[in-house]
Each structure stands twice: as C-alpha cells, then as structure tokens.
Amino acid sequence: MPGVKRVIGLIFLAGAATLALTETVDRIAATVNDVAIPESEVRKAMVTSALSPEAGETPEAFRSRVLDALIDQHLEYEDAQRFGPAPPDANEIAAAMRRLEERLRAEGKDPDAEFVRAGLTREEVRASIERQLLIQRYLRERFTPVALADEERAREEYEKHFVPERRAAALPVPPFEAVADEMRKRAQDRAFEEEVEKWRRELRQKARIGLFRIPVPLSSGRGRVVLSSISRVTPTPGPVLPTPTP
Numbered sequence: 687m688p689g690v691k692r693v694i695g696l697i698f699l700a701g702a703a704t705l706a707l708t709e710t711v712d713r714i715a716a717t718v719n720d721v722a723i724p725e726s727e728v729r730k731a732m733v734t735s736a737l738s739p740e741a742g743e744t745p746e747a748f749r750s751r752v753l754d755a756l757i758d759q760h761l762e763y764e765d766a767q768r769f770g771p772a773p774p775d776a777n778e779i780a781a782a783m784r785r786l787e788e789r790l791r792a793e794g795k796d797p798d799a800e801f802v803r804a805g806l807t808r809e810e811v812r813a814s815i816e817r818q819l820l821i822q823r824y825l826r827e828r829f830t831p832v833a834l835a836d837e838e839r840a841r842e843e844y845e846k847h848f849v850p851e852r853r854a855a856a857l858p859v860p861p862f863e864a865v866a867d868e869m870r871k872r873a874q875d876r877a878f879e880e881e882v883e884k885w886r887r888e889l890r891q892k893a894r895i896g897l898f899r900i901p902v903p904l905s906s907g908r909g910r911v912v913l914s915s916i917s918r919v920t921p922t923p924g925p926v927l928p929t930p931t932p
Contacts (some may be wrong), residue, residue: 715753717896718760728753730804761889763817766824774819782815829881840866843873
C-alpha cells in the first residue's frame, strides 16, 4: 500500500539517535514536542535515505523535504509506541536489511561504505529498520480495516482515475467488469493513503513543531538537551530555547 511504501522509503531517516542525557553541541534543525532533531541527523538522512533530489530542486529545498519527512517519522513512531503493536521478529528485520543492501548495490554503492559515510554502525541501521517496520505494522493494523473498498468506490476509481489515465496515454479502455478486481485494489490503496495522510495532518496539528533556520548556540550554562530523531525523551529542565522561526 502507498502509505506503507512511504514508510519503507524512509527506512534510513531514523538515523542513529542520541538518547543519552548529555550536553551535546550540534545545530538544532527542528524541535518536535520538545525533542530536538539535530542537523547531523538531517545530513545522515540526506546521504542514506531513499529520497533523492527532484529535477530542478535546490539543495536547500531537498534538505527541507528530508527534514519534513524526519518530523513526520518522529510523530508516527511516537504514536505507534502509544498503541504498542507487536515488534517485528528477527527474520523480518534481516529480510529488510537484505533488501536495503540490495538496493544500495543496485545503485552502484557499497552498503558498508554508505553506512560509514552516514556515521551509522550496522547495529544502528538494524535498529532504524526495526523502528520503521513497527510503524509499517501499525499503519496496516490501524488503517487497513477502514480502507475496505466497496463496489461504489471501485466504480469511482474506474471512472475518475483509471479511465482518464488510459485515455491520456492513448490506451484502450477495458470495461469495468474486466478490471473490477484491480479497481477494488486501487480503491482500497487510495482510501488507505487518504486515511494515513489525514492521520499525519492531525498529528502535526496537535504537535509542537519548531523549525530553526540559523544555528542555535548551546552554551555551557544551558541545561542539557536531548537530541533525538525518533524517540521522545523528556529533557532535563533548563532555560527555554530561543523561539524558532515559523
């Protein structure tokens, strides 16, 4: 399903979280519910994620898109933890790791060299994959039951999407009965994606998100700050950080 595929596409975006409550000097790229996403995590994601710059996209625009995906991932993982889906087993993780390595090799890259380049150990990569598989399972369990396609939705998919697509490509249009099963599947996928996107918007509306456009200096007099891209950890109380740029 598209929503699940999006999660898999961001398999690397979790990066290596810095969970220890120690003072760490790093530029803060964003904050999500009082937890900081450091610039170093954005750089790692730009190197190792499946996301790539689009035609004509500037480096800054690409960075913003990656950061946006990191914010969504943080909120998704936080919400998934609240509902406690069963964790993926070792075989699932190993299979996902193999697929990731195969994708990198197909792109002419050496997986281990890419991990090192991003500042990630193989253990951290596996931990990232495990978190993403947990989100993937959570999406399936929560949204698949409400995305079932009935005959009306299947016909709507056929008339509003399938037929225009075929005509635009100058291809023959088969009758609905000949593609009914495909239309039900497409309608279910579309409904699933719509539910997931609605959920993501709601998560963002409820969250406290700040984007920092300039480096935020952390002096020795400040309180300790948690730098994490995936897990919410309550930071040690200290002075409030400067107000982020909207």
